[in-house]
Amino acid sequence: MAHDTRSYPQKPADAYLFATCLVDQFAPDAGLDAVRLLEREGIAIHFPEAQTCCGQPAYTSGYPDEARAVARRQIELFPEAWPVIVPSGSCAAMMRHHYPKLFAGDPVLEPKARALGERIFELTEFLVHVVGFRREDRGEPCTVALHTSCHARREMGAHETSAALLAGLAEVTVAQQARAEECCGFGGTFAIRHAAISEAIVGDKVASLRDSGAGRVVSADCGCLFNILGHAEHQDRAAGRSEPSLPGEHLASFLWRRTAGEQQ
Amino acid sequence: MSQPMHYQPTTGFAERARAAAGDPALRRGFRGAMDFLQAKRLAQFPDAGDLSALRDLGAAIRRHALENLPQLLEQLEAKLVANGVQVHWAETPAQANAIVLAIAHRIDAKRMVKGKSMVSEEVGLNHAMEAAGIEAMETDMGEYIVQLAGEGPSHIIMPAIHKTRQQIAELFAAKLPGVAYTENVDELIKIGREVLRRKFAAADIGLSGVNFAAADSGTLCLVENEGNGRMCTTVPRAHIAITGIEKVIARLDHVPLLNTLLPRSATGQAVETYQNFISGPRKADELDGPDEVHLILLDNGRSQAHADLQLRATLQCIRCGACMNHCPVYARIGGHAYGTTYPGPIGAIISPHLLGIGATAALATASTLCGACNEVCPVRIPITEILIRLRNEAQARPAAAGPLRGAGEARSALVSAIFRAWAAVYSHPALYRLVTWAMSRGRVLTPRAQGAWTGIRTPLIPAKKRLRDLLAQRRRQ
Numbered sequence: 001m002a003h004d005t006r007s008y009p010q011k012p013a014d015a016y017l018f019a020t021c022l023v024d025q026f027a028p029d030a031g032l033d034a035v036r037l038l039e040r041e042g043i044a045i046h047f048p049e050a051q052t053c054c055g056q057p058a059y060t061s062g063y064p065d066e067a068r069a070v071a072r073r074q075i076e077l078f079p080e081a082w083p084v085i086v087p088s089g090s091c092a093a094m095m096r097h098h099y100p101k102l103f104a105g106d107p108v109l110e111p112k113a114r115a116l117g118e119r120i121f122e123l124t125e126f127l128v129h130v131v132g133f134r135r136e137d138r139g140e141p142c143t144v145a146l147h148t149s150c151h152a153r154r155e156m157g158a159h160e161t162s163a164a165l166l167a168g169l170a171e172v173t174v175a176q177q178a179r180a181e182e183c184c185g186f187g188g189t190f191a192i193r194h195a196a197i198s199e200a201i202v203g204d205k206v207a208s209l210r211d212s213g214a215g216r217v218v219s220a221d222c223g224c225l226f227n228i229l230g231h232a233e234h235q236d237r238a239a240g241r242s243e244p245s246l247p248g249e250h251l252a253s254f255l256w257r258r259t260a261g262e263q264q
Numbered sequence: 265m266s267q268p269m270h271y272q273p274t275t276g277f278a279e280r281a282r283a284a285a286g287d288p289a290l291r292r293g294f295r296g297a298m299d300f301l302q303a304k305r306l307a308q309f310p311d312a313g314d315l316s317a318l319r320d321l322g323a324a325i326r327r328h329a330l331e332n333l334p335q336l337l338e339q340l341e342a343k344l345v346a347n348g349v350q351v352h353w354a355e356t357p358a359q360a361n362a363i364v365l366a367i368a369h370r371i372d373a374k375r376m377v378k379g380k381s382m383v384s385e386e387v388g389l390n391h392a393m394e395a396a397g398i399e400a401m402e403t404d405m406g407e408y409i410v411q412l413a414g415e416g417p418s419h420i421i422m423p424a425i426h427k428t429r430q431q432i433a434e435l436f437a438a439k440l441p442g443v444a445y446t447e448n449v450d451e452l453i454k455i456g457r458e459v460l461r462r463k464f465a466a467a468d469i470g471l472s473g474v475n476f477a478a479a480d481s482g483t484l485c486l487v488e489n490e491g492n493g494r495m496c497t498t499v500p501r502a503h504i505a506i507t508g509i510e511k512v513i514a515r516l517d518h519v520p521l522l523n524t525l526l527p528r529s530a531t532g533q534a535v536e537t538y539q540n541f542i543s544g545p546r547k548a549d550e551l552d553g554p555d556e557v558h559l560i561l562l563d564n565g566r567s568q569a570h571a572d573l574q575l576r577a578t579l580q581c582i583r584c585g586a587c588m589n590h591c592p593v594y595a596r597i598g599g600h601a602y603g604t605t606y607p608g609p610i611g612a613i614i615s616p617h618l619l620g621i622g623a624t625a626a627l628a629t630a631s632t633l634c635g636a637c638n639e640v641c642p643v644r645i646p647i648t649e650i651l652i653r654l655r656n657e658a659q660a661r662p663a664a665a666g667p668l669r670g671a672g673e674a675r676s677a678l679v680s681a682i683f684r685a686w687a688a689v690y691s692h693p694a695l696y697r698l699v700t701w702a703m704s705r706g707r708v709l710t711p712r713a714q715g716a717w718t719g720i721r722t723p724l725i726p727a728k729k730r731l732r733d734l735l736a737q738r739r740r741q
Binding site for chain 1: 278281282285286291592593596597629630631632633634635636638639649652655656657658659660679680683684686687689690691693696697700703704715716717718719720721722724725726727729730731732733734735738
């Protein structure tokens with residue numbers, strides 16, 4: 001995989017944020033916390049207002065023309081040679097590894113897609129390998145479980161960088177979970193199209209996260225988080241519990257709160 | 265015997281998957297078996313670097329063979345014929361069965377014993393033999409069990425993996441005269457072996473599959489664990505091997521490398537118990553072996569996969585089953601739910617060539633694209649990329665549909681309209697801003713019932729302020 005051999009740039013003065021459609025619309029706090037984390041490291045973060053979505057929903061659903069129509073607009077958004085940071089392993093992998101395939105054979109867009117792919121960094125990858133993130137943990141002792149998305153793990157190597165960031169927090173214990181490397185059953189439109197199978201997979205994932213003994217789950221991918229937390233919350237409601245039994249959040253928010261000393 | 269299951273897999277897939285995922289015994293059985301096989305495989309490959317290098321070599325051998333497929337098949341045929349093996353070509357399952365029947369009629373055969381062969385499942389050979397009054401008896405223990413139960417295999421390597429010990433005990437007691445109920449595995453195997461031993465002695469034809477066919481020497485390589493393959497290929501008067509055209513490799517000395525990958529990836533064994541190298545019928549001065557050896561080379565859609573440079577990688581498969589052993593979907597629904605001869609990730613990419621893109625469209629979408637299959641494939645088939653391509657083909661507009669059989673058949677006017685609308689919004693930033701602004705402002709109006717999503721999850725509700733709003737607010741402060 002590409003992450004095995006990737007060489008990383010020096011920490012830049014400027015970088016772009018590609019927030020992803022899910023973060024922009026459904027989890028803006030995760031995006032804001034990513035910006036805070038990066039700006040505290042002295043990096044000016046630029047958010048191109050014309051960004052929308054990486055195009056993955058159409059790309060994985062059999063609609064490459066629609067995926068290209070959306071993706072080509074994103075390719076144009078980053079004129080400076082700065083890194084592009086994405087707080088989602090799945091969307092980062094789409095832009096880094098799949099854009100060149102999506103535009104294969106296009107004399108203009110394929111080279112542009114390849115050049116952009118070289119500048120795409122998943123957030124935790126960037127924090128570990130480019131920033132050299134080291135901040136004091138100012139939170140209370142706690143135990144969390146880490147869920148890494150399949151694309152973050154297999155296409156971006158982000159299971160290692162996410163784990164490294166948590167390992168750098170002195171008061172945080174990472175709980176062992178059964179089959180940590182197994183998919184959560186989200187899979188984009190798969191969750192709708194094959195609901196019964198998705199339900200079986202996410203049911204097992206939530207069970208193994210609960211069994212890990214962690215009171216909280218963190219992930220650097222919002223798709224998985226919405227799937228896992230949404231299912232856990234659905235179970236809570238069915239059981240008449242008013243407090244979430246398995247709360248969770250984006251790793252960026254967790255990391256920011258712990259290191260900024262804000263309240264849990 | 266039940267009907268072969270490889271018809272219309274898309275029809276009823278959702279129902280079969282739902283039933284399987286909701287069956288606690290099936291779920292427990294497959295989960296336990298998959299965990300066991302994953303751990304055994306991992307123990308065989310302790311060094312990730314070594315494994316990666318082996319996979320590179322395995323992939324290179326298979327790609328090389330496929331790049332030279334027509335020449336290698338001609339060379340294989342010439343070498344086999346020189347070795348005294350009779351070579352037959354079958355384009356369709358019906359042709360393959362007709363070839364077997366013609367041989368059986370010529371030598372007046374009434375009884376056939378079969379080693380494990382997924383291609384024989386693919387062509388429905390047992391049914392064809394039965395219809396012609398020829399007994400076709402499975403001799404691999406797992407295949408024997410599913411045949412006795414009137415089922416098909418649920419896994420390409422472990423055909424009876426869906427059956428519990430208790431179910432097998434009940435099956436034997438019910439179907440085999442004079443057999444008492446026992447859950448003792450050793451006794452169950454002994455019972456099966458006693459039945460099969462008599463069948464080997466009485467058989468006229470032994471049928472087998474082929475793992476690799478070496479073109480340079482004209483050798484059929486067959487690996488197995490029970491010795492039944494050796495019995496099938498040596499005891500009866502005639503041995504008929506049947507395989508897909510893609511199983512050819514350039515050189516016999518490619519076999520050791522592939523055999524390093526195959527059993528370790530499949531069952532987590534360092535080596536198979538039996539490795540058979542078959543290079544012809546019994547010679548005049550030899551005591552053992554069949555009087556005649558035949559090889560049937562089946563196409564059945566493989567040429568279609570071969571003609572497309574991306575889809576050709578599908579044919580690299582050495583049928584180890586590691587992709588299904590690591591698939592989160594297969595682990596939840598088992599093999600029968602797929603409704604195809606070949607289940608799991610490899611089944612989802614090979615079946616479209618056998619049965620048509622439209623008929624198998626549900627299988628291509630029944631994947632989260634998690635990539636666990638890519639990661640374990642010993643010959644580096646990019647399974648998820650091929651699944652994406654097959655999804656594109658299934659949804660293709662009539663004008664854009666390529667030459668693949670059944671392309672465009674799964675196109676839905678509704679889903680196409682949804683993605684057109686989606687693309688219109690997401691490729692026009694001003695429109696996106698307007699729509700998402702309206703969604704966040706009108707968030708209280710967000711439907712709480714969101715189709716299949718909210719069947720088991722709480723609804724997704726837009727945030728009060730989008731990230732772009734929060735950032736703009738922050739800039740103003």
